[in-house]
Amino acid sequence: MTALADDLRRLIPAERVVTDPGVVSAYARDQALWAPYGTAAALVRAGSAEDVRALVEFCAARGVPIVPRGAGTGLSGGANALDGCVLLSLERMDRIVEIDPAERLAVVQPGVVNDDLRAACAGHGLWYPPDPASSPWSTIGGNVATDAGGVCCVKYGVTRDYVLAVEAVVGRGEAVRLGRRTAKGVVGYDLCGLMVGSEGTLGVITEITVRLRGARPPERTVVGGFDGLRAAGEAVSAVTAAGIVPSALELIDRYCLEAVDRWKNMGLSADAEVLLLGRTDTPGETGEAEAEAMAACFKDAGATWSARSTDQAEADALFAARRLAYPALERLGQVLTEDVCVPRALVPEMLARIQRAARAHDTHIANIAHAGDGNLHPLIITRPGDGAARDRAHRAFDQIIDDALALGGTVTGEHGVGLLKRRGLHAELDPAVVALHHAVKNALDPAGIFNPGKVFGDPAA
Template sequence: MAVMSEEVVAELERALPAGRVVRDVDVLASYAHDEAEWAPYGRPAALVRPRETADVREVVARCAARGVPVVARGAGTGLSGGANALDGCVVISFEAMNAVLKIDPNERLAVVQPGVVNDDLRSACAEYGLWYPPDPASAPWSTIGGNVATNAGGLCCVKYGVTRDYVLGLEAVVGRGDVVRLGRRTAKGVAGYDLAGLMVGSEGTLGIITEITVRLRGTRAAERTVVGYFDSLVTAGEAVAAVATAGIVPSALELIDRHCLRAVDEWRNMGLTDGGDVLLLGRCDAPGQAGEEEADAMLACFESVGATWSARSTDAEEAEALFAARRLAYPALERLGPVLSEDICVPKMLVPEMLARIERIAGEHDTHIANIAHAGDGNLHPLMITSPDDEPARLRAQAAFERIIDEAIDLGGTVTGEHGVGLLKRRGLEDEAGPVVLDMHRAIKQALDPAGIFNPGKVFAVDGPLDS
């Protein structure tokens, strides 16, 4: 592999414009992995920063010819190891392909390159009175290409859906260097299989996405914010179930536990821990009087299960600050030590049970587990926190991580709601999907990646080229 990689890199240096190919060891080290704690990674042979699809085609064609792995990378904010390098691979970073190519207010769509930052697209759309809904907590940094790769969700997906719901079409480099366009730009279309949808969430294992067409929505009505504090995780989970039972579809329903609140307070001194142990942040955006009634109904749900304090926020700046604190929870916890992030999803009515099981797992494995969650759609993010260089604590945390996966599957849930399988959830995917469904996945992989070069070893293990 080392010889093959060297030959490919030399070919790319000759074929691509100056500056596209990087070999500097220190630079390569900074592109070798994403934010997944303890996920293994290798040493890439080179980094390529393409500026157009033709550059990507050159990389794929030459790597496919010699069996050299290719790993696509967005902003590196992933939490499953999906963008981690393999020894001798070529990493393609899309930081220079970051243009919003088109916004069509009549058709309500945008065409973007994969390196566009999520919040930058949302800002560009807002100038036309339009809105791109998917909003992962990493939206200020993560890219649309990375969001598509993992089918990212976010705070408002409880009502408005995830990335797949907004991808109309895309351009990708597949196979041995073929450039294809998948999907459509029309409001309807059922010609052939949904290959664009197949690429969404594929984590770079089926090809390299070079352009994305997304559906947009009109600007939504003003949101009303409902705040509730609870004395336990389970009680907060019961409030989530009560909201679902009442038939309320919030535009956001986020959970932040005492560990996260304390971490944000210690970092930014926001006074979040003064109200109680667990905070639920709800939002409703139905227009007019319906929105008022929806917010009042959510408040009643909070109160019905025993919120220690709850209220509708009347201060827009205060409400925005609370949701900003939700986005700050993960980086605040990272300041305390290594954080192993979970990403399970269970049926909404089983959120209280899953939170109770997480608490038991924390005690049984003597592991500090903090909890944040897109609670409204059952997507929970238990965060295992350890001290630096504490090997026994790391092993306990990893054991707790696997137990949480098992418990989510037991409750009819899934091992990943939005972070992707990557390297950390491969065993969980095997248990969730079963051998027949995994064989279907592998057959698709073989059809679209006959040389076996696209992010090999991620999602499910496939060793080497898939043909001889």
């Protein structure tokens, strides 16, 4: 390991190569507490695309694995270290290179924090929509790697819908530009799109060009309280059937809301077992009608109460609680996070199956969801050190994956496959399709060094 680091320091500024075990171990895993991780040989904190290119060329020649990472906010183990790998942190490549108001695009390095980009765009009267719950900390590079979504994706789409171009280092150290800056373009295969959601397995992204929208209109908020998950799911289906496209439609149960309130003392009150938080940003009278129609859908589906929020601070606090649910639950125990997505009409059935999984495996499952697009995040909670509970939680996790697939869904809507969802991936994709993916990886990663074992690795490993 010492010899490897010494060689790296001859290629990359010495201060960017770290071998201190305490520092390296701090970068060895993401937020998926249940995913395994190994011991890296070194950490490289890249400061430029040339650092990345030199590292890839070096590692490809020696067969040394590279595990790229951003802020480490992932929830599937995709950024976890492998024994003997080089951890490549891109957090210091954090410059907003350009914001072009005329073309409505921004060019950023991968270490730019999501909320920082959004704030910079707002200064130009523009908006970058993808907004994962981790947006105050997660980086654009990490968002691209997992094709992150967020609260507003029900109406505005996910990260993939906004990536126009990337610069990346692939193969044995080749720096390439994929994509375009123009509004349209169909030259060649969509290799840029291929990089989005690839979880660092095809190369290392060093720059990203994203499309922007005009400033967002004000939103109207509708809140509904329900006695159970199934009734809340019926309300989601009713909103979809009514042809309403909300700018947000989020679900949070009482357990999550109370956990946030105990942590942050926000003065929140559920007055229901499950809340649906709906928003519309359609301007004018049409937006007013949408808000009223959403409230009616809630009521007709069995809401114990539903109301238009007239207190903006209260409405914002509820959505803030939705974003804070995961870290709040982590304070109460170990959390195994699901990320399944099903057709919206089947959200009620999937929520009912999650409840059945909790009962069948005697484990507590809290629930948050991007309910408007069928992306559910059951949160399986266990006490630290309780091995039997941990085993039951894993079985519940697998059952939820199987139930989502049985309903025509997918094993991950936005968190990525990483290590935790490899079994689910192989259950979802036909072997011939998996072979196509392997062929693509072999073409872009002939040395097999980019995040090996992740996504398409052996689920039994």
